[in-house]
Amino acid sequence: MTKVIEADKGFKVWWHLTRPHTLTASFVPVLLGTAIALAINYETINFGLFLAMLIASMLIQAATNMFNEYYDYKLGLDNEHSVGIGGTIVRHGVAPKTIMIIAFTFYFIAMLLGIYICAMTSWWLVAVGLVCMLIGYLYTGGPYPIAYSPFGELVSGAVMGMGIVLIAFFIQTKEVTIEAVLISVPSMILVGAIMLSNNIRDIVGDTEGGRKTMAILAGRHNAVTILATFFIVSYLWIIALVIFTPLSVWALLVLLSIKKPIQAIKLFRAKEKPLEVMPAMKYTAQTNTIFGFLLAIGLLASYFL
DSSP, X not given: OHHHHHHTSSHHHHHHHTOGGXXXXXXXXXXXXXXXXXXXXXXXXXXXXXXXXXXXXXXXXXXXXXXXXXHHHHTTOOOTTOXXXXXXXXXXXXXXXXXXXXXXXXXXXXXXXXXXXXXXXXXXXXXXXXXXXXXXXXXXXXXXXXXXXXXXXXXXXXXXXXXXXXXXHHHHHSSOOHHHHHHHHHHHHHHHHHHHHHHHHTHHHHHHTTOXXXXXXXXXXXXXXXXXXXXXXXXXXXXXXXXHSSOOGGGGGGGGGTHHHHHHHHHHHXXXXXXXXXXXXXXXXXXXXXXXXHHHHHHHHHHHO
């Protein structure tokens, strides 16, 4: 047993601490916002700004995950039997202070990248960036953590989904258009879906820990129905935009990802134990990733073809 524990005290533990499966929630919106900018404005892309935005977004997401790790431990929600890749404090002995130092270091690097982005575009983004970072901390920190309320999905979707898409669009175009807002809606919904799937898995433990998440208030069966609705609306939204707006038919490439949400819902309906529904969470995250990539590819195809 000792050898297993020692083996886990390497890079793998630190990599798990960032919760890499959630990083697509920050990577894909940046790519999508940049693709929208190219497709709508038909201008060249500033790759320096793209990379700075991409790295900053992923750092903020990783730091947010670490805050979640820290406060879940402090509030007693994580223990050695917790399911998932969280719990590095209780399972691997990582010092809580160390996790917070790394999280704030990530925030500092993201701030430096943010200064570069603002210098190249608009200093108004300072306020936007600070709000995003504050929400990242308050998601599980502070006296009233957002993640413990029914608004976790809404806030995470609005900030990590739509917000990042529109910021990525703005730094390339110096404006925010109604077209960009409309195309970013599915990104907002699917990021919220990732959080909802996580809360469905943890519904028993979160209830015992005093959380009041959407999944808890709605009940497990209804929460899975809400998740299915999130998926359905996301696909129908793109279809509607293709029919009723100038959005290219190439955007319908997102339909190639429809197998993943179906798998997620089927598994959530068939199983209830946290360990058994872990793949359903993976399918939900993959839906967000593949949907976003395919939509970005469709937009780029409309530009180049």
